[in-house]
Amino acid sequence: MSPSPRFLPLAGLACALLLLAGCASDAEDTPGLPPAPGPQFDCAVDQDCPDLDLFFCDTSVSRCTPGCRMPVHCGAPRRGAYALPECDNSPLGCQCDMNRCVPAVCASDEDCAEGRACRDGACVAPPAAATAASCEVTPDFVVGRVGTPVTFTVWARDGAGAPVVPRSGVTWRTRAASVTGEGTGSSAAFVLAEPGGEQDAVEALVGNVSCRARVLVLPATVPAGGVRVLVVDELTGRPVPLATVAVSNDVGALTASGVTGPEGAAWVPATGEVGLSVFHPGYGYLTLARHDATASRDVRLAVRRNPLDRFGGVRGTFVGPDVPPVVPTPALRMGLAGLSVPGLPSDVSPEALLGPEREVEVGLGNSRRPLSLPAGASLWGAGTLPPEVSVPGVAGLCDASLDGVPDAEAAVRAGACGIRAAWALQGELPLSELPLNALEPGADPLLLLGQLLTGSPRFTSTVRRDTRFTLEPTPGIDTGAPDLGAVMYPHAVSFAQGGVRLAFPFTVRVPALPRYRGEYLDRAYVLAAVSAPGRGLVPLGLGAATNTAPADPNTDRDERLSTPGLVLVRMAPAHGGLEGQPYRLVVAATSGLAREDVSAATVTTSLLVDLPGPDFDPSGLRPVSTRTGFLGLPEDSGYNFEAVASEELEGRQFRADVDDAASLVRVIFTNRSSRRWTVLAEPDRARAGFRVPRAPPGFEDRTFFGDLQGSRASLRVEALRVGGPAERDRLGPASLVSADGPGLERVGDLTLATATLDMGRPEVGWLFPELEGQRLVRGSAVRVRVTGLSVGSGDMEAQVRLTLRGGIGCEGTVLLEDEAVSQGRGEVEFLLPASCRGTGVTLVAELADSDGDPLRPPVSATRGVDIP
Incomplete structure (x- = not known):
């Protein structure tokens, strides 16, 4: 079976993992796993060791290694002379994980004794709010109309810039009549109360320091005969001035337009069913297809900056040779780093997830093999210096502490900086344990990583929650040939310390897999992550399974588990200042057909599942259920790029057969500079067909590629099920963009399922x-x-x-x-x-x-x- 295609819904995040799977396995010097204590015994087989319940033979070094068959084998009463101090001295004891006794890791304060708190996987004295030296409120800028509810979160840091997560000592208050509300704790809810200009209106006090959020409140009334459209930057909350708001009729012709003012709002005349579009050269275009302008006259549209107009991130370094390997055999070390993804991973360009690829040579014994790695990935020999990596990020907020940014607010409004959570996975693999097919052509590295990672207790995760970086104009972007390799990364981050073990293996029950071109999807992946306000999804673990023997609705049975349809996952708890934030699972299935047939689309269907917390369940006795099934792929989708009718479609008409369970359809055109035009529609409208409007004079038509031939842009179709507070809620575009709705900014948090057909371009x-x-x-x-x-x-x-x-x-x-x-x-x-x-x-x-x-x-x- 050929390797599966790029894993679009993950982001990201998992996309980068694809290329390093063959280099991840048990590492003998991983933080949290001490070297074998006590007497040393040579061995060739397990029976050469003194007690089969307490030891196993590590054939890579021919030594008896402390082991276990159940948790009781890790404690002093059973081990006697072979006691393990790291187990007996730990307040949480040890877990028997993959037949090894490893110190247990906490996942929440409830895992610790009274008066203790769980931070970075260990039970410690609760951090005091008084240790905070600075703080940050997110969102730090809100624009909305009277009556809009807003939830704010505060991040605190000590004098060295390290995260502080106090149990108490955080209070909230208002500073202006434009907002009502109060609260305690890391988050608090407020309501926009009175119209008013931009002002500091909400304040968080963490111990002796305070930080604020600005608010701009619009009147609740809208003049009759038209629609007020508020345009905001999705990732910063700032208003977007000088954006053209256009109204189009049912055949896509423009009938009215207006330009947003400093507050980001424009009123345009419109009644009945119309198309509402936002055009700005620095942002992705956004169209709301067939909107009822009579029923909904106050609309809020959130847009994102063009993803490659500016590019940047941080340089990352991993654990160096100062940590001596315990395994005295040739070994490879690996490191993989990324920056958190705001919203849905598909909202981020693949380049911003992976960075430009580079060719490296990996030494395997006496041979060297070429390997293509993304900018955030690195392989190096044990005992040598790890190569530095480049980790790209998505623009957002920054503050005056960022070097090279004299005016933080100006940089935010220009998309020239960001604060995201940097994350890394790293470890060491003896060459003797490297799978023979790990680096061979045709291997599926994401699948390999998902399976190797779950079978070892020695992987670690490192998080740097408040990583700041700058973005510079991308060379060549205006000619359609962006040179990402020429972009410099002036800011550095180290992942050399602070790793937390991926201590929680558990299983996820994957629902029935859908089909593409009549064949069941052949890969399933589970990404475990934490969702951090103002930062995005931060990966903490992974699992993977095939669907080939047989190819049916269920993933193949893992030999470690009892039944098909279960995927084993291993993850770390929230750490690095993310304690207390919600966990999410991204359960996705893909097809490898695009690697076998160049005419096939890249397809992915995924579920986003709330996870109460990590669970130590290596046997899969308590599998996590997704509760709902996958969305079917919008396989029967078509768009007529021409202005005249063709192939049963009217000029500029889109039509798709969308799963009945979907509540939102996104049609995304991308030109050669990665600039997008996204069209939102109700599923019923997509089934019946709708017209994409013409771009106003002076704006590039991004449904075309932008080359001299005038060829078509890349096309991606996404069906989403977006939920509300109640389990049966389904939020469509009208609900999301309403001034009273949750907003397009929250689609990433509210999405329950996605199904993506990336058709590319012929x-x-x-x-x-x-x-x-x-x-x-x-x-x-x-x-x-x-x-x-x-x-x-x-x-x-x-x-x-x-x-x-x-x-x-x-x-x-x-x-x-x-x-x-x-x-x-x-x-x-x-x-x-x-x-x-x-x-x-x-x-x-x-x-x-x-x-x-x-x-x-x-x-x-x-x-x-x-x-x-």
């Missing part, structure tokens, strides 16, 4: 001749590759049309081919006429419909050749 490229101006013999065979569409006499979406220009006996020759000569690779071959010759003959390969007419917009590739 392309045709030359395989032979390989070079421009290449010399061919008369009657040569030429070959092109088609991606993004099927070519063939069966389920044909397109055929290839080859037009010859110039030369003698060539001009005007048109050849058509609807048969691919390769299975799944989209390769199409033509035989040039033997009579065609000349210098400067032009070969134009373009995709055509079933009648042989070129597709619109065009998809073509040109090659100039000489045929003597």
Whole structure:
């Protein structure tokens, strides 16, 4: 089976894990696992050790290693002369984890004795609020109308900048009549009460320090005959001035427009069912399709900055050679770092999740193998210095403490800085334990990592909650060729200390897997994370399973578990200042078909599940249930990029068959500069079809790629089930954008399920001749590759049309081919006429419909050749 495609819903986050799976396994020097104490016994098999309940033979070093079969085997009463001080002296004792006695890790204050608190996985004296030297309220800026409820959270830090999570000593109060409310604890709820300009209105007091949030309140009334549209930056809460708000009719023609003022609001005349769109060159366009402007006249639209206009993050370093390996064998060390993802992972560009890839060489014994790694990943030999990594991040907030930012507010409004939670996984793997296929072509590294990680108690997680960074303008962005490798990362973060063990193995029951192109999805992944206000999702663990033996609705049975459909996961507790924040599981399934067939879309369906807390359940006796099933993929989706009717679609019309359980459809166009146009629609509207409006004069039409050919942009279709406070609530676009609703900013928190069909864009490229101006013999065979569409006499979406220009006996020759000569690779071959010759003959390969007419917009590739 081929490796699965990029894991879009994870983010991210899991995307980067894909490339390091083969290098993760048991590490003998992982923090929290001390070296073997007491007498040393040589061995070849377990029976050579003094007690099979208390030892096992580690064949990699031929030594008896302290072990266990159940928790009682870790305590002094049973071990006697072979007692383990780290177990007997620990207030939480030891767990028997994968037959090893390892000190237990706490996950909440309730795990500790009275008067103690759980911080960084250990029971300690509760941090006092008086130790806080600074604090930060999130959100720190709110714009809304009278009556809008807002929940604020405070982050506190000590004098060294380390997180402080006090049990008590935090109070909230208002500082202006525009807001009502009060409270205690890390979060508090307020209500916008009176219209007023921007002012400090909410204050949090943590011990002896205070921090504030600004509020701008709009009147509750809206003039009749139109709609008030408030446009805010999704990730900073700031108003977006000078944005064009456009109204369109049912055929996509613009009927009215307005420009937002300093408060981010504009009133536009509109009644009945209309399209509402926001256009700003620095942000992703956003369209609300077929909105009832009579019933809902006060709308709040949250937009995101163009993801690659600015780029940046931090440099990361891992544990160096100062930590001596306990295993005296050649070993690889690995480190993987990232920055937290705000909202849904699919909201972030793949480049901002992974960073630019680089080629490295990995030494395996006497050989070296090339490996492509993302910017945040690193492999190095034990005893050598770890290479520095580059970790990209998403713009957001910053403060005056960030070097190189003289005006923090100006930097926030320019998208030039951010504060996210930096995270890292790292460990060491003896080469003798490296799976033979770990670095071989065709291996699925995410699957491998998910399975290796769950089978070892020696992985660690490190979190730096308040990591600040800057973003710089991306070279080449305006030409459509952003050079991300040229961006510098002036700020550094170290992951060398503070790791917490992934001490909680448990299982997740994965619901029935859906199909794509008639075949069940063949991979399932579970990402364990914590959701941090103002920061986003922070990964803490992972699990994975296949669905190949047999390919049916259930994941294959793990030999460590009792039944199919269970995925073993291993995670760390919330730490690094994230204690007390909610846990979430991202349960996702994907198909590897896109790696086997270039015409297939990249598909992912996922569930986002609230997790009460980590559970130590290695046997899977208490599996976590997702309660609901996966959404079906919006496989039957189509869009007509042209302004005139074609293929049963009206001009600029989108239509999709969406799962009945979905409540929101997002159609996302992305051009060559990664600038987006997102259209939101009710599922019923998507099934019936809706028109995408034309862009106003002066704005680029981002449904097109932005190249000279005028080709189509990449297209992604997402169906989402967005929930409310009640279990049966389903929130559609009208509810989310209403001034009284939760807001598009909270879609990431409220989403329960997603199903994504990433269709990309069709392309045709030359395989032979390989070079421009290449010399061919008369009657040569030429070959092109088609991606993004099927070519063939069966389920044909397109055929290839080859037009010859110039030369003698060539001009005007048109050849058509609807048969691919390769299975799944989209390769199409033509035989040039033997009579065609000349210098400067032009070969134009373009995709055509079933009648042989070129597709619109065009998809073509040109090659100039000489045929003597």
